[in-house]
Amino acid sequence: MEELKPGNLLDERSEYQNFSMKPTPMTLFLRTFPLWQFIRFIWINILMIIMIQKSHEKKMKKN
Amino acid sequence: MAKVVIMGAGISGHTAALYLKRGLPKEHEVIVVSPNSKWNWIPSNIWVGVGVLNKEDVTFPLQPVYDKVGIQFHQAKAVSIHPEGSVQQLKPYIKIESTKDQDKGQTAEITYDFLINATGPKLNFTATPGLGPESNSLSVCTFSHAEETAKELAHCIERMRKGEQLTFVIGTGHGMCTCEGAAFEYVFNLEFELQRAGVRNKARLVFLTNEAELGDFGVGGMIFETGGFTVPSKVFAESMFTERNIEVIKGAHVEKVDKNSVSYELLSGEKGTVSFDFAMLLPPFSGVGLKSFAKDGSEITEKLFAPNGFLKVDAHYEAKTYEEWAPTDWPSTYQNQTFKNIFGIGIAFAPPHPISKPRKSKNGTNITPAPPRTGMPSAIMGRVVAHSIIEMIQTGKTDAPYGASLAEIGAACVASAGANWFKGSAASMTMYPIVPDYRRYPRGGRSMVYTFGEVGAAGHWIKQILHYMFLYKAQAKPFWWLIPE
Numbered sequence: 001m002e003e004l005k006p007g008n009l010l011d012e013r014s015e016y017q018n019f020s021m022k023p024t025p026m027t028l029f030l031r032t033f034p035l036w037q038f039i040r041f042i043w044i045n046i047l048m049i050i051m052i053q054k055s056h057e058k059k060m061k062k063n
Numbered sequence: 064m065a066k067v068v069i070m071g072a073g074i075s076g077h078t079a080a081l082y083l084k085r086g087l088p089k090e091h092e093v094i095v096v097s098p099n100s101k102w103n104w105i106p107s108n109i110w111v112g113v114g115v116l117n118k119e120d121v122t123f124p125l126q127p128v129y130d131k132v133g134i135q136f137h138q139a140k141a142v143s144i145h146p147e148g149s150v151q152q153l154k155p156y157i158k159i160e161s162t163k164d165q166d167k168g169q170t171a172e173i174t175y176d177f178l179i180n181a182t183g184p185k186l187n188f189t190a191t192p193g194l195g196p197e198s199n200s201l202s203v204c205t206f207s208h209a210e211e212t213a214k215e216l217a218h219c220i221e222r223m224r225k226g227e228q229l230t231f232v233i234g235t236g237h238g239m240c241t242c243e244g245a246a247f248e249y250v251f252n253l254e255f256e257l258q259r260a261g262v263r264n265k266a267r268l269v270f271l272t273n274e275a276e277l278g279d280f281g282v283g284g285m286i287f288e289t290g291g292f293t294v295p296s297k298v299f300a301e302s303m304f305t306e307r308n309i310e311v312i313k314g315a316h317v318e319k320v321d322k323n324s325v326s327y328e329l330l331s332g333e334k335g336t337v338s339f340d341f342a343m344l345l346p347p348f349s350g351v352g353l354k355s356f357a358k359d360g361s362e363i364t365e366k367l368f369a370p371n372g373f374l375k376v377d378a379h380y381e382a383k384t385y386e387e388w389a390p391t392d393w394p395s396t397y398q399n400q401t402f403k404n405i406f407g408i409g410i411a412f413a414p415p416h417p418i419s420k421p422r423k424s425k426n427g428t429n430i431t432p433a434p435p436r437t438g439m440p441s442a443i444m445g446r447v448v449a450h451s452i453i454e455m456i457q458t459g460k461t462d463a464p465y466g467a468s469l470a471e472i473g474a475a476c477v478a479s480a481g482a483n484w485f486k487g488s489a490a491s492m493t494m495y496p497i498v499p500d501y502r503r504y505p506r507g508g509r510s511m512v513y514t515f516g517e518v519g520a521a522g523h524w525i526k527q528i529l530h531y532m533f534l535y536k537a538q539a540k541p542f543w544w545l546i547p548e
Binding site for chain 2: 020021022023030031032034036037038040041044045047048050051052054055056
């Protein structure tokens with residue numbers, strides 16, 4: 001059976017032709033640079049803990 | 064003395080059982096009924112499915128944990144609920160059927176004062192012809208499915224090393240699937256492992272999803288504030304696919320899966336096929352098919368369950384248009400309104416409607432992601448319902464005192480994109496609340512402070528730590544209750 005490819009296949013043969021955002025070399029470097037990732041690890045955890053705390057606060061209020 | 068029966072020992076049911084046992088005085092009984100002898104940390108099945116972990120790494124036997132904390136365990140599947148009892152049995156009860164090898168099929172009745180339905184879903188592979196591990200595609204929904212998928216992947220890698228060019232199709236196997244996040248994680252972990260095996264150039268990766276746009280995840284997408292702009296999750300998700308050269312077919316309902324090809328219909332009404340050598344397609348979910356009977360033996364299943372088989376709780380189920388949807392439609396206490404001693408949590412409760420905007424193809428096919436209710440929200444529901452039942456037992460109240468509506472709680476989702484401490488990464492995402500509330504948060508329906516997304520190795524570290532933390536907590540090891548859901 002011949003394969004059909006409707007128009008929304010996001011097939012990036014030509015690197016910048018699909019208008020998607022792409023990470024810069026600096027962003028790619030930072031994504032795995034341990035020192036920067038350690039800072040992000042702390043920050044993401046703080047945000048997650050606050051968000052979890054807010055979600056748990058809601059449980060004691062009905063009736 | 065009160066007897067609390069929990070059907071299901073997944074994330075929500077097991078959490079509820081542990082909190083009930085911890086919070087109730089010893090004279091009360093907590094009973095768990097589950098067809099599986101093992102507990103499974105399902106979020107890590109993705110790593111089993113690419114061969115990074117074994118099934119032993121994501122499971123443990125339930126019986127020793129329940130023996131340790133004093134919970135009675137029946138390895139059996141629930142068959143029916145009798146909320147009014149029967150002529151012979153005056154107390155409400157459930158009928159169960161053993162799944163243990165030694166007495167498989169043997170039935171029994173268990174009476175209850177409170178019942179929690181936490182059965183999870185039926186993996187409805189039959190909704191799409193040819194879908195599922197018993198037909199033409201693979202899955203990572205259970206640890207055994209994931210193990211089988213990893214074996215098939217190892218075989219494919221061998222073929223590519225010998226020079227073959229293969230196509231991998233990953234995604235959702237029906238227009239009404241949920242858990243798009245799991246498919247998203249699987250395709251990126253697959254890509255990472257193919258890179259690691261040195262065969263990425265031999266693989267064509269296709270992501271096929273029922274989401275109208277990437278980054279919808281069944282929650283209508285998210286809006287992040289970054290670089291002076293509000294940016295939809297679609298932009299970030301597209302970027303991840305583009306960066307890794309993964310083709311995308313979006314807004315797709317899979318019509319059938321043949322031996323080596325998937326036929327699908329798009330929202331535009333166009334139809335297409337894509338050939339594959341390896342397909343991991345998630346199934347849609349439905350209720351597990353429990354029946355319910357009145358005291359006189361007449362069937363009252365429709366009183367307890369929605370047509371899709373999920374338990375009706377304190378949600379607003381009247382039909383509404385998308386424009387009329389409100390955060391207050393979503394349940395808070397997870398208490399059935401006909402039988403107030405029955406609760407539905409995790410995937411087992413019937414949501415009032417999707418979170419993503421409902422869409423139909425030009426041919427009338429419904430292509431709308433179902434709302435996700437797994438992971439963190441599922442465990443929070445377990446805890447809240449356990450607290451409600453404890454207080455109801457202690458005070459004699461009939462209305463559940465505690466609530467945790469998905470329109471009021473948030474969720475943290477860490478979507479793995481490669482399992483390695485230094486070279487791997489994950490998309491760390493949080494949203495608050497899960498169900499958008501445009502009155503409270505006119506910009507995107509959610510808090511811009513607590514809704515964010517970021518890709519990096521830190522996400523993988525978090526995912527890895529969560530894996531160990533939740534396995535520790537689920538095994539009820541010392542101070543397990545200090546670990547939040």
